[in-house]
Amino acid sequence: MSENLITPENLVYKKTKSMTDRILHYCPGCGHGTAHRMLAEAIDELGIQGETVGVAPVGCSVLAYYYFDVDMQEAAHGRAPAVATGIKRVFPEKYVFTYQGDGDLAAIGTAETIHACNRGENILVVFINNGIYGMTGGQMAPTTLEGMKSSTSPRGRDVKSMGSPLKITELIAQLPGTYFVTRQSVHTPANVRKTKRALKKALEYQKLNKGTCFVEIVSNCPSGWKMTPVQSNKWMEENMFPFYPLGDIKVPEK
């Protein structure tokens, strides 16, 4: 019974090769690491590691270029879709993605995001929504929920003075330039696998030159929300998902 199972032929899961061996700088339990790995796995399953160019944002995931073993470019805050537009137009045969958080994509980069999607640039936009500015100390983001506490809304977000949370993914889905818009999460094994399928599909669609693919990943921020990772995943299920329901928002017509 005690035979050794740890042999190469018994291997069922290991870190994918498009991710580097570097230790991630993210806080314990942060969804960014899982989201990175799923994107890397999607790239490897399609065998496009050498043909992929990523654009890193500003925010927690600013160091994404250390973790993806593909060509990467750092963009100014919020400008990743504009930089990706340039890369894709110069190298139309490459697979181009941006990886952005909610502060980057839905606040400072709203204009670039909306216009890149409206032009229907053939890029993949990966949007990590955790409803907070994690990197700078948990300030309120456009996607912060109503009543949610942050360091700049200590009594909870008051919609009268601070506005309502921005459902940018639904907004993007209205634009004729987008081809595939979906919202996923990475907090349970089933959701992680679904996210990978969505990312893989989005990269496959890029070959068709039909428009922008937009994948939102609702994620946790244990440090910003001041919870343990397991609590934050539960809180996310109870509070984030009713407002940001998971599922496909715009799928290609058959």
Next chain:
Amino acid sequence: MAKRGDIVIDIEKCKGCEVCLAACPNDVLAIGSEVNKKGYRYVVKVNSDCIGCANCAVVCPDAVITVYREKK
């Protein structure tokens, strides 16, 4: 009978976030009492009930776990 599996934990990468504990169907994992170089109490295997489902490795944000499962 379920197939048997085994895991290898890269302790220096583990941050002890416990997300894998919630994902394991057989309670194979627990947070140990020792710390790694970064000062995190890392995850350890506490029994041999692993079935190699890879749920822990899939949800791990830091790609700490490698999973093996018997072939037959």
